[in-house]
Amino acid sequence: MATGMSLHIGLNAVDPDHYQGWDGALGGCENDANDMAALAEAVGYSPRTVLLTKNATSRKVIAAIKTAASKLTAGDTFFITYAGHGGQVPDTNGDEARAGRNEVGETGDAYDETWLLYDRELVDDELYELWALFAPKVRIIMLSDSCHSGTIARPPPWDTENFDPWPNRRIPLEVEQRVYEANKRTYDGIQRRTKSRNAKAVKAGVILVSGCMDNQTSGDGPKNGRFTGQLLEVWQDGTFKGSLPELHKEIVRGMPPYQTPNLYRVGASDRSLTDRAAFRI
Numbered sequence: 571m572a573t574g575m576s577l578h579i580g581l582n583a584v585d586p587d588h589y590q591g592w593d594g595a596l597g598g599c600e601n602d603a604n605d606m607a608a609l610a611e612a613v614g615y616s617p618r619t620v621l622l623t624k625n626a627t628s629r630k631v632i633a634a635i636k637t638a639a640s641k642l643t644a645g646d647t648f649f650i651t652y653a654g655h656g657g658q659v660p661d662t663n664g665d666e667a668r669a670g671r672n673e674v675g676e677t678g679d680a681y682d683e684t685w686l687l688y689d690r691e692l693v694d695d696e697l698y699e700l701w702a703l704f705a706p707k708v709r710i711i712m713l714s715d716s717c718h719s720g721t722i723a724r725p726p727p728w729d730t731e732n733f734d735p736w737p738n739r740r741i742p743l744e745v746e747q748r749v750y751e752a753n754k755r756t757y758d759g760i761q762r763r764t765k766s767r768n769a770k771a772v773k774a775g776v777i778l779v780s781g782c783m784d785n786q787t788s789g790d791g792p793k794n795g796r797f798t799g800q801l802l803e804v805w806q807d808g809t810f811k812g813s814l815p816e817l818h819k820e821i822v823r824g825m826p827p828y829q830t831p832n833l834y835r836v837g838a839s840d841r842s843l844t845d846r847a848a849f850r851i
Contacts, residue, residue: 574647574851575638576610576618578603579626581654585688589741590748594655594686596739598791599623602653602715602798610649612808613849626654627689635700644707647851648774653795655686656716656788657741659693659750659757682761685716686741690756691749695764701837704774709843711814715739715781715795717788736789736796739781775840779818780832789829797831800824810848817848 580603584594600622607620619634621627638648658681684691701710717740741749750757781788781797789796804810804820812820818833825831835843 572645572647572851573642574610574613574615574649575642576607576615576649577631577634577638577651578607578610578618578620579631579650579652579654579685579687580604580621581623581626581686581688583623583688584655584686585624588690588749588753589686590745590752592742592745592749594741596654596790597737598794598798599653599715599739601794603651605794605798605802606651606653606713609802609805609808609849614851615647615649624688626687628687628692629689631687631692632696632700636703639700639703639705639708642708643705645709647709647711648704649711649849651713651715652685653715653739653798655739655741656714657684657686657691657746657749658682659684659691662758662761685714690753693757693760693764695761698772698836699764701772701774701776704772706773706838707840708774709840710774710776710837711843711849712776712778713780713798713801714778715788715797717741717782717786736791738787739790739795740787772837775838775843776836777814777843778832778834778836779814779821780834782829783832786829796825796829797821805848812848813844813846814848815844 580599582596582599586593603620603622607618610618621630642648661680661682683694704710717738781795791799800821803824804817810817815833818831821831
């Protein structure tokens, strides 16, 4: 019988010691993680791991993903959600899109996307390498309620304007630059140690529903992020029975034009990711 494990990450702040005095305060990310864990429990995921703010370190997140990869086999599902700030670091291993090459409607740049964990940023290269640890035919469902998350791995330049009246989950550009310069050896070293996505095969099927497109930001609220709140509204405590693409379509219908969730796939083709009822094991 197929099984499912889940991991839910939510950060209402980051460590100012690493982020150059900036604490990245947010309001709804811990609630997002807890609500997604409750959703996972309702559809039968067990065990479920929740990592909030100070506990959402790079070591603990990576360890939780590796644990899931070591236990899940063909037909099983890993459900991972992230709520927090999104960022970028310069791509130093050359695996991002070449300048001018069009990908998912955006022009590729020379940056890696990151999740801002408590102690440091988790680079998209690291995530991609972790997906390659999963056995063939494992299903990975990702939700990323963070800025510039449309493809997780290939965001566009930062100069896109966004007229969202809500606070957003984007690290300020000047802070991002200071953090990278102060920790350049760390982030460049991560990319040197991480095999290029172009050389690493992902045999699991991965599907992402993001909080916004690559050139947008995700709104944060006191209870939930705008994306997570709309997802829960559509989900209606499990009465929604449609597929992930159908869920994505209904979420988009309720979102403002300046925040458009994306549906994006990585790894092996697996129709069960798109054909079966959303989040079901």
